[in-house]
Amino acid sequence: MASVRRELSEVRRLNRDATVDLGFALELEKRRSQELEEAYYDTVLRLTRASAYKDRETGAHIQRVSHYAKVIARHLGWSGDDQELIFRAAPMHDVGKIAIPDDLIRKAGSLDGGDRKVMESHTMIGSSLLEGSNSRLLNMARDIALTHHEHWDGSGYPHRLVGEQIPIAGRIVMLSDCYDALRSRRSYKRAFDHDATCRVILEGDGRTLPSHFDPRLLELFRQAHFEFETIFEQFKDVS
Ligand SMILES: [Fe+2]
Numbered sequence: 001m002a003s004v005r006r007e008l009s010e011v012r013r014l015n016r017d018a019t020v021d022l023g024f025a026l027e028l029e030k031r032r033s034q035e036l037e038e039a040y041y042d043t044v045l046r047l048t049r050a051s052a053y054k055d056r057e058t059g060a061h062i063q064r065v066s067h068y069a070k071v072i073a074r075h076l077g078w079s080g081d082d083q084e085l086i087f088r089a090a091p092m093h094d095v096g097k098i099a100i101p102d103d104l105i106r107k108a109g110s111l112d113g114g115d116r117k118v119m120e121s122h123t124m125i126g127s128s129l130l131e132g133s134n135s136r137l138l139n140m141a142r143d144i145a146l147t148h149h150e151h152w153d154g155s156g157y158p159h160r161l162v163g164e165q166i167p168i169a170g171r172i173v174m175l176s177d178c179y180d181a182l183r184s185r186r187s188y189k190r191a192f193d194h195d196a197t198c199r200v201i202l203e204g205d206g207r208t209l210p211s212h213f214d215p216r217l218l219e220l221f222r223q224a225h226f227e228f229e230t231i232f233e234q235f236k237d238v239s
């Protein structure tokens with residue numbers, strides 16, 4: 001009887017040790033995957049910085065797009081982690097421009113024909129740079145790079161996706177990028193103030209149309225547009 005009791009207590013001790021080991025292993029695994037995500041993020045920031053050397057768009061633009069995207073995600077009720085994910089993934093939207101010839105990127109005025117096609121290929125190039133990873137961050141970044149010029153009504157590029165065929169992260173960054181582009185000076189347009197930008201997004205101006213945007217995001221923008229203005233003022237370009 002005593003030996004059975006001894007064996008039982010030995011089994012219990014082994015079980016306890018196994019539970020402790022398992023807990024430790026899970027904790028270690030979690031820490032490793034966090035470290036891996038941080039390493040991805042770090043690498044990706046460097047890639048973004050490299051592409052910013054070519055692009056006329058500034059670091060401040062990239063920061064602002066991240067903040068607008070996070071605001072939209074928050075209003076959509078995303079978890080804190082997912083808000084942070086889109087905040088980190090959004091800066092990579094134009095990373096494919098790294099492969100576009102400099103003279104095309106710096107060309108004044110709007111592009112036509114073959115030039116436009118080459119410029120539009122930054123979406124596919126960005127996607128192929130970012131795809132094939134297990135990282136949630138890189139997967140979201142890949143969706144964004146590929147679809148941030150698609151339009152809800154199917155008039156965008158590269159695949160003329162329609163409505164919910166476009167990943168939500170792409171729809172969010174498309175609205176964010178568009179607000180910021182309207183607020184900024186371009187070779188073919190002056191910079192609009194906040195009110196004019198809201199009018200263009202909500203009512204259209206012939207070039208930008210309300211039908212380009214996910215109606216749910218458009219409604220959300222109507223409610224929260226002042227938060228976009230605050231971000232624009234807070235992260236101004238230094239000239
Ligand atoms: Fe783009």
Ligand SMILES: [Fe+2]
Nearest residue numbers: 057093094177
């Ligand atoms: Fe952009």
